[in-house]
Amino acid sequence: MNDSFLSQFDGYTAIAEEKQAAEKLGTGLTDQRAMTREYIDRLHPKELALAVSRIIEETPTTKTLRLVPTDLPLPPFLPGQYTAVTVQVDGIRTGRPLSISSAPNQIAYWDLTVRRVAGGLVSNYLLDQVKAGDTLTCSGPAGNFYVNPLVHDPTIVAIAGGSGVTPFMSMIRRVVDFGLDSRIFLFYGNRDLNDVIFHEELTRIARSNENIRYIPVIETPPKGYTGRSGYITAETIKDEIGDVSAKTFFLCGPQAMYDFCLPQLEKLGVPSRKIRREMYGTPLSITAYPGWPAVVGEGASFMVSVRGGKHFAAPATTPLLASLEKHGIVVPFLCRSGECSMCRVKLLSGTVYQPPGTPVRKSDAQFGYIHSCVSYPISDIEILL
Ligand SMILES: Cc1cc2nc3c(=O)[nH]c(=O)nc-3n(C[C@H](O)[C@H](O)[C@H](O)COP(=O)(O)OP(=O)(O)OC[C@H]3O[C@@H](n4cnc5c(N)ncnc54)[C@H](O)[C@@H]3O)c2cc1C
Ligand code: FES
Numbered sequence: 001m002n003d004s005f006l007s008q009f010d011g012y013t014a015i016a017e018e019k020q021a022a023e024k025l026g027t028g029l030t031d032q033r034a035m036t037r038e039y040i041d042r043l044h045p046k047e048l049a050l051a052v053s054r055i056i057e058e059t060p061t062t063k064t065l066r067l068v069p070t071d072l073p074l075p076p077f078l079p080g081q082y083t084a085v086t087v088q089v090d091g092i093r094t095g096r097p098l099s100i101s102s103a104p105n106q107i108a109y110w111d112l113t114v115r116r117v118a119g120g121l122v123s124n125y126l127l128d129q130v131k132a133g134d135t136l137t138c139s140g141p142a143g144n145f146y147v148n149p150l151v152h153d154p155t156i157v158a159i160a161g162g163s164g165v166t167p168f169m170s171m172i173r174r175v176v177d178f179g180l181d182s183r184i185f186l187f188y189g190n191r192d193l194n195d196v197i198f199h200e201e202l203t204r205i206a207r208s209n210e211n212i213r214y215i216p217v218i219e220t221p222p223k224g225y226t227g228r229s230g231y232i233t234a235e236t237i238k239d240e241i242g243d244v245s246a247k248t249f250f251l252c253g254p255q256a257m258y259d260f261c262l263p264q265l266e267k268l269g270v271p272s273r274k275i276r277r278e279m280y281g282t283p284l285s286i287t288a289y290p291g292w293p294a295v296v297g298e299g300a301s302f303m304v305s306v307r308g309g310k311h312f313a314a315p316a317t318t319p320l321l322a323s324l325e326k327h328g329i330v331v332p333f334l335c336r337s338g339e340c341s342m343c344r345v346k347l348l349s350g351t352v353y354q355p356p357g358t359p360v361r362k363s364d365a366q367f368g369y370i371h372s373c374v375s376y377p378i379s380d381i382e383i384l385l
Helices: 012-024 030-043 121-128 162-178 199-208 234-241 255-267 320-326 362-366
Strands: 047-059 062-069 082-089 092-099 110-115 135-139 155-161 183-190 212-218 247-252 275-277 301-306 311-315 344-349 369-371 381-384
Touching: 047 110, 062 121, 062 135, 082 110, 082 121, 092 110, 092 121, 092 162, 092 320, 110 121, 110 162, 155 162, 155 234, 155 255, 162 183, 162 199, 162 212, 162 247, 183 234, 199 212, 212 234, 234 255, 247 255, 255 275, 301 320, 311 320
Parallel strands: 155 183, 155 247, 183 212, 247 275, 301 381
Antiparallel strands: 047 062, 047 135, 062 110, 082 092, 082 135, 301 311, 344 369, 344 381
16 A cells, blocks of 8 residues: 555554654564554453363262463453363364353453263363363353343343353353342253252342342252243243343253244244344254255265365264364364354365355355364365365
């Protein structure tokens, strides 16, 4: 860009003079740039080394890992955001997103609350192998599953299933700690009473804080249980909250919960613009998704060639990102749910299946980029990292 064009902008002359003076002194603008960079990196770090200071047993299947900073202070986050934890399990460098369950005003530590997934690679590693004193690599806070007071109603109806309670725990702790004038109804579904995470704390908070209403819903309750049981139905929701207007609905839980609860909200007449839904990882049974080619069976595998790199056979039903990691290829990631586009790679040839609605940017799609965390090879493919 030439100077005559730039000089049309307000403040250009002052900046040019400052630059000239700085150059004369031999500093350029690098000092200021470095300071600004450092400030931005503190607010939005790409990576943090956090030490496990304490492990809290929450339920038979769930623990909270309390993480403290080892070098830089913890960056701020909005309740509902997550961090992507990178680990090395069985020689594979991989990771998973985990919501931060502690309150955002708690600047000394982040709590990550992990529930065991049967056969799951990372949840089992975090629960069984990680001990106090270990260091975990975490991304800066990410995601947009948070309450925006400019857009959302002051009354939030939170619907959680299983470990999906974690983002809401952060939101609730914030309302309580700051004494905020916003209301949260938490409907929390679990298979049995033993599975309920934070039950005592939520019961205690709800007892002493009229802005928080806690409604556990137990699928198979013990004999004599007097609380809500079964699923989170339209009737249960209506009974508790009354009118659905002037309320924003936040959902976080497994796919089965969305499949059940979204029609319940529709039944209540909640407009879709009032519903926010957190992502929940890669699809569970990809072959059941609409558009999955019937000719590609569960056991199928295809050759993946990385331009200028490795070639290997990859199962069709495993996300490409997981297959790349298994072969020692590092691809950045955050959400592992198809949303953030961190894991995109360029598809040079062949075909992958991506579930309908995967938000690939128009320009990315035009130039052949795919989100490897939700892409499944359904022919031999060649990719560029
Ligand atoms: C934004 C975001 C925030 C999250 N926050 C949390 C959190 O705070 N706490 C937490 O415990 N988890 C959270 N998760 C889920 C977490 O990221 C992992 O998906 C989960 O721990 C399973 O990982 P894994 O490596 O153990 O299982 P994998 O090895 O990835 O999967 C093993 C098997 O289990 C199935 N599976 C994967 N995930 C689940 C699941 N959640 N339920 C049932 N079956 C599953 C897979 O399809 C596969 O068949 C979050 C996910 C997202 C996207
Ligand atoms: S890691 Fe976010 S889109 Fe794949």
